[in-house]
Amino acid sequence: MKMIVGILLALVTTLTVYAQEQSHTHKGEILEHIPDLKVEDAGGDIIRVDVNGLVCDFCAQAIDRVFRKHEAVADIAVDLKNKIVEVALKENGILEDQLLSKMIVDSGYNVVEINRYTASVDTSGGQ
């Protein structure tokens, strides 16, 4: 009986570790396909926002300030050349598109498109 329990425990542990490795590998594969990733992956979603009006570094500091105040945000980067704001969420961090758009508008800019790369599934359908 002890042997059976031991085998079952070992099996569960092995499967758990395997599943975690698979999940990590999948996220890593997704991130590899995001060109020029500028933010530090923190285990949560990676969000890329195309933004209009992003021409001034001094003014774009507003976006950095506004997003870093949100508890779900682990890192943020602004790409003036490609007019992109990149946001890395903390593991299990949630930042809905509606609030994200409001934060961009509150910073003084307009949202063109939001692409989201989740920890397990790429829901953007591209990139």
Place this chain on the structure above:
Amino acid sequence: MRKIYCTILGAFLVSLMSLSVTARPVSYPGGWTLIWNTTGVGDSLLFHYSPTAKYSLGGLVERNRDLNTVFYGGQYTRLLKRWNTRDSQANLYFTSGLGAAFNSGTDDFTPNGNAQIAGFLKASADWETRRLFTSYSVRGNFVDTIPDRFEQVARLGVAPYVADYGELHTWLMVEIAHRPENEDEFSVTPLVRFFKSRFMFEAGISDRGEARLSATVRF
């Protein structure tokens, strides 16, 4: 003691005011901005707070060297309209100020004499890309016992290189000011602007040989 206190307070306020002249007059929600400015015409210090990205409220100290007056007051700025496109941004602002003006010494901010009600109205617009910048502002100043004064200022700037986010940005600019009531009605000031992160600094010399300096910090 009172004179020293007033001078320090005045210098601080003037520093704040200069920021508003040279940088965006409205910041992000919850953002504080400090602007200091000194030119041949006067000095200013502005400290403002933006509850939203649409307006800001601030305290302003401004000294006019021609009139030997110093203004202490509040300032309200409203972003009337912003145009964001893929490669440019344009803004239209309305600013008003109300406070008290005093006669002052020629080299300090010490109030001298009775306070006079004073204020100003200002409209300003700017347009910029990562390479080009242009702006225009028109302002009317009102002091109780002094004839109203008017000024308009235009700027044109070009970035000699296009820097990425977080790097040192450099702009070469020319400012043309028109002040009909002044002895020298027009002045032209070539200047250089630097900014990095939350800090902006400008330096220039006018065609009359007067230095222009300004600094802006956002919190």
